[in-house]
Amino acid sequence: MGNVLxxxxxxxxxxxxxxxVILAVVAAIAVPAISNTIDNSRYKxxxxxxxxxxxxxxxxxxxxxxxxQWQIVYVKDLVxxxxxxxAGKILEADKEGQNANVQFIDGNYYFNAHAIYYNNGKYIxxxxxxxxxxxxxxxxxxxxxxxxxxxRDCVDSP
Numbered sequence: 001m002g003n004v005l006x007x008x009x010x011x012x013x014x015x016x017x018x019x020x021v022i023l024a025v026v027a028a029i030a031v032p033a034i035s036n037t038i039d040n041s042r043y044k045x046x047x048x049x050x051x052x053x054x055x056x057x058x059x060x061x062x063x064x065x066x067x068x069q070w071q072i073v074y075v076k077d078l079v080x081x082x083x084x085x086x087a088g089k090i091l092e093a094d095k096e097g098q099n100a101n102v103q104f105i106d107g108n109y110y111f112n113a114h115a116i117y118y119n120n121g122k123y124i125x126x127x128x129x130x131x132x133x134x135x136x137x138x139x140x141x142x143x144x145x146x147x148x149x150x151x152r153d154c155v156d157s158p
Contacts (some may be wrong), residue, residue, distance in 0.1 A: 022152040042118040043141020047134050047150075051089030054109050054131055056083040057102035059111075075113070076098040089116055103128075115147065127151035 011019075056078045061071060061154045075091060076099065093100045093113040100113035110128040117123045118141060126134075129151035137150050149155070 003156050013017050015042055036140075039122065040140050043122075043139075045125070046089055046116060046118045046124055047137065049111075050111055050113075050126060050129070050134055051131060053078065053084065053087055053090055053100070054111055057104070057109060059083055060102075061104045069106055071104040072101050073104075074100070074134035078102075089118065092116060110151070112151075116131075121146065123147045125149045125151075125154070127153035 047087075054074055057073050060073050060078060060081070060083050063071075075087050076094060078096045079087050079091070079092070087100070090100050090113055093116045095114075098114055100116075101111075101155045103112065108130060110130060111126050111134075112128060115123045115125060122141065123146070125147050127149060135149050139148060141148075
């Protein structure tokens with residue numbers, strides 16, 4: 001007769017397959033949830049960068065007062081003149097003929113920048129966005145693909 005092994009320890013292939021299936025199910029649930037959290041965080045960070053830029057522009061306009069009812073400052077100038085340490089991803093919106101800026105018109109600050117990407121294929125357009133527009137925007141960054149528009153000149157802006 002052959003040798004009989006007693007107290008065998010280890011996993012059978014069926015048990016190993018069951019563990020792999022369980023891990024796959026957990027991963028299928030966790031990965032999209034983490035991805036949504038990342039998208040929402042990047043969206044909120046970009047909105048926070050925008051508020052930071054508007055506040056920097058407020059200091060700029062206080063120090064460069066004119067009688068004009070309409071003034072403009074470009075974000076790259078706020079950085080180069082020391083009103084901002086960094087503009088975050090805002091300067092990525094600068095393209096030929098299209099520069100991120102803050103306008104001061106009749107006592108209101110309006111931020112403009114187009115196609116600032118915060119994640120794969122997702123971006124924000126700011127069209128004459130005020131601090132109130134940005135603060136009132138309660139959308140999530142993980143909703144849909146393409147662009148979200150914030151500002152008074154947007155159809156779907158709050």
